[in-house]
Amino acid sequence: MLKIWEKYGHMYWNGLGYTLLFAFVSVLMGLVLGLVLASGRMASVQSRDNLAVKALKAVAKFFCTAYVEVFRATPMLVQVFIIYYGLGNVFKLPDSSLNRMFWGMVAVGLNSAAYMSEVIRSGIGAVPGGQMEAARCIGMSHWKAMRHVILPQAVRNILPAMCNEFVTIIKETSILGMVGIVELMFRAQSIAKQTYIFLEPYVIAAIMYFIIVFPLSKIIAAVERRMSKSVTR
Template identity: 40%
Template sequence: MNLDFSQLVPYIPFILEGIWATLKFVSVSIVVGFILGTLLALCKITKLPFLKGFADAYTSIFRGTPLILQLMIIYFAVPQLTGYDISAFLSAILAFGLNSSAYVSEIIRAGIMAVDRGQTEAAEALGIPYKPMMINIILPQALKNILPALMNEFITLTKESAIVSVIGYLDLMRRAQIVGSDIYRNFEPLLFAGLIYWVIVFILTQIGNVVERRLRHSD
């Protein structure tokens, strides 16, 4: 096997800087996706046909088209229409946040629907308004049920973050590609990047397990 990791050593700090670049936009995208996904989920269970139709159409579009296509439309096509350039960082946040919200909305909707109907009826009987009821009673119970699915979505988002390399964002994958083209060896930097992705996902998985256990013990 023609492997030589010694040439990779000088580039390790450069590649490691991609960890922060990756986590920075992924963390913001997760927050955007969770907030927007929660709002979409509430729209889906509302009795207002317009809001329900909008949420369903939104989910259908973003789940039915490739993430890389959405990313390239935001980065390349939107500036063509508006005349304003969008940075690679902002494009990544928009694409991943909007895409993730479609999946998160379905997860949260399913979690809300899984909460015993009697909880809602009891809150209504006590005269609790809809908003406080959802925030203080329904959503906390739904969160406990959907946490594993949410963590899986966030882990998937982290792995798919490598897609942003196609628009030149200097994330972990893009830096590995640059090093590969510089030393004319691709296996070593890509393998190193893959190891880093695995460590990140492993850490996120362990954090998710800890949070899940704490929520379970708080019942």
């Protein structure tokens, strides 16, 4: 195993760098799209809304709910294949390597958005309803109240779950190697094929995943405990 590391260590580091990049961009994309999905799912019809606004809210809520349910009820590997071989073939980028990486990140980001929307929705739901009523009473619009009152309080609930999603995505990016995207697992597969050794390369990859994921998980747990203590005080 040491001989493999001495010869191919640079390939592992390269793959790990891409893995972290894919995870960060995918979670960032999932956060932005998840906020939109959560807003759509939480849209409520008001009595003062006209017919067109009511219909728009109903369609948005249906679409956002259907999106979340579909992406949560199907395996990510299937989603990667459908998006990569579907959208990736229809809307091809000039460079094939860039095309693979882009659509791979899009696939993981779309999957992450479904879970992030639930995280955001539950975080907003945990804020007492009286906060919104108080903001509306002082003349704030719904979206202004969400932006200045509700969301800042919801961040405390959202942040730990968002960090956990990042840790999960680091591990789940390993399936991107199935469509030829260069990340840590793809590098391990390449080394195994070159050396005809099929255990040690994967053990090294597992160790690198552990070195990254385990400390991050412990740090997130510690931050979550500290934030919960500050709330109880």
